Amino acid sequence: MTPEELDQIAEEERSEQGKYTQRVNVCIAAGCLSCQSQSVKDALDQEVVRRGTKDHCQVKGVGCMGLCSEGPLVSTSAGVLYKKVEAEDSPALLDSLAGEPVSRLVCPTDVPFFQRQKKIVLENSGLIDPERIEDYIAANGYSALIKALTEMSQREVIDEVTRSGLRGRGGAGYPTGLKWSTVSKAVGAQKYVICNADEGDPGAFMDRSVLESDPHRVLEGMLIAGYAVGASEAYIYVRAEYPLAIKRLRNAIRQAERVGLLGSNICGTRFSFRVDLRLGAGAFVCGEETALIASVEGKRGTPRPRPPYPAMEGLFGKPTLINNVETYANIAPIIRNGGEWYAQVGTEKSKGTKVFALAGRVENTGLVEVPMGISLREMVFEIGGGIPEGRKFKAVQTGGPSGGCLPTDCLDMPVDYESLARAGSIMGSGGMIVMDESSCMVDVAKYFMDFCMTESCGKCIPCRVGTYQMHRILTAIANMTATEQDLKMLEELCDLLKHTSLCGLGQSAPNPVVSTLRSFAEEYRAHIQEHKCPAGVCGQPAGEPL
Amino acid sequence: MVSYLAKPAPPNQDKRWKLVDATIRRQGAQPRGLIETLHTVQEAFGFLDEQALRYVAMSLRVPLSRAFGVATFYHFFTLKPAGEHTCVICMGTACYIKGAPQLLDAVRKDLGIAPGETTPDKKVSLLTARCLGSCGLAPAVVYDQEVAGKVSTNAVREHLKKWTVA
Numbered sequence: 001m002t003p004e005e006l007d008q009i010a011e012e013e014r015s016e017q018g019k020y021t022q023r024v025n026v027c028i029a030a031g032c033l034s035c036q037s038q039s040v041k042d043a044l045d046q047e048v049v050r051r052g053t054k055d056h057c058q059v060k061g062v063g064c065m066g067l068c069s070e071g072p073l074v075s076t077s078a079g080v081l082y083k084k085v086e087a088e089d090s091p092a093l094l095d096s097l098a099g100e101p102v103s104r105l106v107c108p109t110d111v112p113f114f115q116r117q118k119k120i121v122l123e124n125s126g127l128i129d130p131e132r133i134e135d136y137i138a139a140n141g142y143s144a145l146i147k148a149l150t151e152m153s154q155r156e157v158i159d160e161v162t163r164s165g166l167r168g169r170g171g172a173g174y175p176t177g178l179k180w181s182t183v184s185k186a187v188g189a190q191k192y193v194i195c196n197a198d199e200g201d202p203g204a205f206m207d208r209s210v211l212e213s214d215p216h217r218v219l220e221g222m223l224i225a226g227y228a229v230g231a232s233e234a235y236i237y238v239r240a241e242y243p244l245a246i247k248r249l250r251n252a253i254r255q256a257e258r259v260g261l262l263g264s265n266i267c268g269t270r271f272s273f274r275v276d277l278r279l280g281a282g283a284f285v286c287g288e289e290t291a292l293i294a295s296v297e298g299k300r301g302t303p304r305p306r307p308p309y310p311a312m313e314g315l316f317g318k319p320t321l322i323n324n325v326e327t328y329a330n331i332a333p334i335i336r337n338g339g340e341w342y343a344q345v346g347t348e349k350s351k352g353t354k355v356f357a358l359a360g361r362v363e364n365t366g367l368v369e370v371p372m373g374i375s376l377r378e379m380v381f382e383i384g385g386g387i388p389e390g391r392k393f394k395a396v397q398t399g400g401p402s403g404g405c406l407p408t409d410c411l412d413m414p415v416d417y418e419s420l421a422r423a424g425s426i427m428g429s430g431g432m433i434v435m436d437e438s439s440c441m442v443d444v445a446k447y448f449m450d451f452c453m454t455e456s457c458g459k460c461i462p463c464r465v466g467t468y469q470m471h472r473i474l475t476a477i478a479n480m481t482a483t484e485q486d487l488k489m490l491e492e493l494c495d496l497l498k499h500t501s502l503c504g505l506g507q508s509a510p511n512p513v514v515s516t517l518r519s520f521a522e523e524y525r526a527h528i529q530e531h532k533c534p535a536g537v538c539g540q541p542a543g544e545p546l
Numbered sequence: 547m548v549s550y551l552a553k554p555a556p557p558n559q560d561k562r563w564k565l566v567d568a569t570i571r572r573q574g575a576q577p578r579g580l581i582e583t584l585h586t587v588q589e590a591f592g593f594l595d596e597q598a599l600r601y602v603a604m605s606l607r608v609p610l611s612r613a614f615g616v617a618t619f620y621h622f623f624t625l626k627p628a629g630e631h632t633c634v635i636c637m638g639t640a641c642y643i644k645g646a647p648q649l650l651d652a653v654r655k656d657l658g659i660a661p662g663e664t665t666p667d668k669k670v671s672l673l674t675a676r677c678l679g680s681c682g683l684a685p686a687v688v689y690d691q692e693v694a695g696k697v698s699t700n701a702v703r704e705h706l707k708k709w710t711v712a
Binding site for chain 1: 576577578579580581582584585606608612615616619620621622623637638639640642643644675676677678679680681682683684686692693694695
């Protein structure tokens, strides 16, 4: 593959697509697929064939369009987005291509949910076919890789990433450029690149969506990273629970190998790179980098003390670069447009955009990409469309089981790494779950503690025993049998786990408890002193879902 | 010595061992291929029994204790055969606050089994998931690989009735 050949593929694909005067894009990412979008696409395909308009009307399966709660979503070349489309609607949709939109299905796009977004990572989502490399190449795909390989030195690539101010999107926010630089300086003939696609946080589905909508983008980011740090082998560690993402990744790797973008001597340079998949097997702790490495090596996913950091001694004892899916997805645009361009977006310390999975009790649930520094209020009430059924906002939970619940008085806080940490939560991988007055904060804290207790790998005692004891106390509080003494013990345990656990799982396990104790102390008090649950969740027989 | 290093023969004539052998070969019969190989076994046979674990351990030259350790460490692996149908209820945060516990209670009551168990007639297995990533459609349930979103208690009951009656 030479730059000219890449241009040629892009040119051919564009002229091929130029033949079509009408286009219908159907979302075939997991969210819409579970609303039967495949049958919608099949029906559209059949209808096009029946009408004999196959030559100028293209029906294409594309990635996620964001508004998952209104799926299946269909967009047309007439510039209209349709929601909740069914197979029977296909003739009407095709008629609308040359006429009036089908008003009963129209999904307005001039609302904040779409207007407030800024798409860098998701720029191709919903536009290209995730199963065809040609479509990605026609959308400027792999041009950043060619640029890096042919015009830039390894140092220049790292400098560009450093200039962009990109920070790890897995949650901790470690500067990506610095990490790359450390791995590139590490001594060793064999180095590895790992992509962490073990999205274990409940309530987060950004990585899944990126992998399902634009898998080549992640590969391109990994290739550039491999070139920059001097690695020749890479693994993508992806959850076995995401079969569609696995299928599309496998397909993407095969396609890239076929056209010579993966393999030996890429673009006629000395750079060779191979990517293999490793399937996770459902262990939350494997999101921690040393546990993930153990799992890639075929062992139980238990973390080990750091240092040595993986950048020095990682996979099979060799220097290893580990980044998250979204971090890699940011690389290609940074190389293409320059680090300064990327650094214009966002706040002083948190640059660029972040993809959030907005879920829970908000009107619009789905995937959004916003500039760093947007306020929580904008996220929940403008993009999210507010709380349904006229209920009152209570808290927004970020960062999954390692994060915290942010109450009403945090609503005007900007969303960036530092502000969230100050408020007692973390950025996390990007799950954002909105809760209203029907959620009990003690119950939520108990839920997360149950999660951490089950997911604790059992290697270190503070985490293994501490999470069990904390869960026991939280259960007692929820059952209204706890005493003030228990509450004091709970606070002590929070401190103990935070400071003595081996890895991030145990250290951050108390976060949901600490943050709810801080902002919703009166709820704990009501359970303990007045033996009642203000939200009416605890101690109630289960009924119909609300 | 030769017999120790030689690759053991599959436990029986079942054709599915060919798939397992292919994975073992692809991993170079190295210990690092343990998780990948167990994935293949589970995909082919539905679960991991002692015979399979022994065979995989021997082929990859890892102690049986390590194979068993890995198989029990990860939630995705199961040592018991599943029922004819599986019903997975997502207990992710978004599903949890939108009523997944109520769904689980209803199913437990109807089937009389706890999560991770199979009904005595081997018809239905009940499982819970950490998060399916279908949070936009909470609460979500997977009926035999098919994800259903915004599920109500009645809907899940109806669906299970179809399985248990037929």
